[in-house]
Amino acid sequence: MxxxxxxxxxxxxxxxxxxxxxxxxxxxxxxxxxxxxESFQELPTPIQELLTESVAQADRGELIPHDKVMEDVRKKYNLTK
Incomplete structure (x- = not known):
């Protein structure tokens, strides 16, 4: 079922x-x-590793502001705001 x-x-x-x-x-x-x-432990190991590293990066302040990401995407794909 x-x-x-x-x-x-x-x-x-x-x-x-x-x-x-x-x-x-x-x-x-x-x-x-x-x-x-639905726990973290149930996720595939590669996903757990990626999420763990992402949290560590965020904790270290290694973030990219949303506005910067959107600006880069617009440039890359020749999009207007």
Whole structure:
């Protein structure tokens, strides 16, 4: 079962006015999300390494201001503002 089909089945289960049931489902999902967040560890190693280096660069102040990036892109692709 794919993600879309699974999401649709969950939505069907949630199509109710039963507040206590909805609260139970919400509490379960909230608790589960806190216990199993989409974590950094689940990312592929090369992505983890790139993100770690990016954070280190930012911490060192090695940033390029957005305006400068946009200026360079406009020049490179001959775009107007």
């Amino acid at each position: 794919g993600a879309i089909e699974l999401r649709d089945k969950i939505m069907q289960l949630l199509n109710t006015d039963n507040v206590s049931y909805l609260k139970e489902v919400f509490d379960f999902a909230q608790k589960n999300k806190l216990q199993h967040p």
